[in-house]
Amino acid sequence: MGFYQSETTFDLGEMSVENLFITDFMPSASGTYVKVYLMGLMLSKSSTDGLRMTQKGLASLLNLPIQDVLDAWVYWEKQGIVKLIKTDPGDEPDVEFISVRELYIQSNFTSKMEKPISKPNTKRQTPYKKLYDSVEKVIGQTLSYTLYRDIGDFYDNYYPDATIITKAFEITYKERNIRDIKAVRNLLNKWLELDLKDLTAIETYIKNTNTRYSMYKDVLKTLGIPYRLANEAEMECIDRWLDDYEFSLDTILDLIKAFALKTNSLNFNFLENRFKNLYDQGIKSYSDFTKLESKDKNKPKPNTHKRNQHIVEKHRSYSEEELEALLLNKKE
Structure with a gap:
């Protein structure tokens, strides 16, 4: 199997995308977020002077809800590869694209005075990517778009700790065999209600609960x-x-x-x-x-039934005089 490019007849323009974005950031992002990033990147490289695109216009261009576009920029900013700049509080933010290569160099190389240069880590791991990878291993399948969003929400609004979120998936999907993202959310909510702030406290609670x-x-x-x-x-x-x-x-x-x-x-x-x-x-x-x-x-039980008033005489022997008296009484 190979990949090749055919020769072009017409040149309608092209855009370069850093390889590190494709290898390190794109696999763990939702397709919608990637679409927003690439379209914005193309617009940032446009040669048209003064070209400005509103977020609503970008959403219309991509046929996406405006909220998806806004969520995408927030996501990419957390990844560190864009910067949202607001000049006025009421205005939409401008999007500044940051070189992924520069981030890679800064995070993997230090000055020789501080630390010897070692072999760079070619697989740059972000907190989100580590979290997505660990959850995929637990559930045994590739994450869907919905799961990407929900897991990112867990990290942003529940616990900014990949190990805790992964633990919630292990308990729900593996131990309880409940393959439902709602059950994971309920479990995380319960831990928050119990004020369990770290993995040690959670594991102690789990042990007692089990x-x-x-x-x-x-x-x-x-x-x-x-x-x-x-x-x-x-x-x-x-x-x-x-x-x-x-x-x-x-x-x-x-x-x-x-x-x-x-x-x-x-x-x-x-x-x-x-x-x-x-x-x-x-x-x-x-x-x-x-x-x-x-x-x-052993307690004597009270007899609530009335005794039979008839007296039953036991077998006995009678004398001749007693028998004669009994017969006379019956005749009378």
Whole structure:
């Protein structure tokens, strides 16, 4: 396979694009952002004096929403290869294109007085590119345009740390097998709500959470439903039994087994009532429960049924005089 250029008959102009842009920046950017960059670059190289293009005009030229064009310039500015310049607060910014080669040299070479020149890193990595590459490895597929935008949003508005965002994808896509970007966003939101600021705090939380999730699974398995995860209401019940009522997991499982022998309608409402009742009685362990049960069995049960008023006489032997008296009474 090869790539060749045919000879041209007409010269309608051409534009040079730095190879480093194509190799290092273009692969990790969305197609829309690349279109905006290239069209803007062409306009910046135009020989027409005083040519100015509004952002709205550029959007119309590319047949794109104006917001996509504005987002693209913000993205490229964060990559460090353009600079947005505003002369007046109300005016649209001018776009200054920065040489990618110059950025490459500045980031890979230093003065001999400071550091010996080593072999340059030909694959310049930006925070975004590292993040995109690591997420692609986790999910096992090339990122779509939507995923590019969402992941960039996570980095800009959630955690400016590629390792944390990658961790969220690992948990959602691999461990929980939920291949949905919304689940990743919900997980990141939860970490922010819990004020987990770094990967160490997040991993500690995950370890504790995994332990609790294992407990949820054990309870459901004992109830005969091992094929699904506990829902939110069920998790709240189990948390209450563990934290508020202070039952150990072994006690909970043993009590559930004991309750199952006495009823066919074993559900969370029933269990909540029973556990609450035991907690109110000061029962803390399964042994306490068995002692309570044995006491209840030994208590005399009140007989609520009226005794039969008929007296049944036991078999007995009668004398001849007694038998004769009985016969006389019957005849009378």
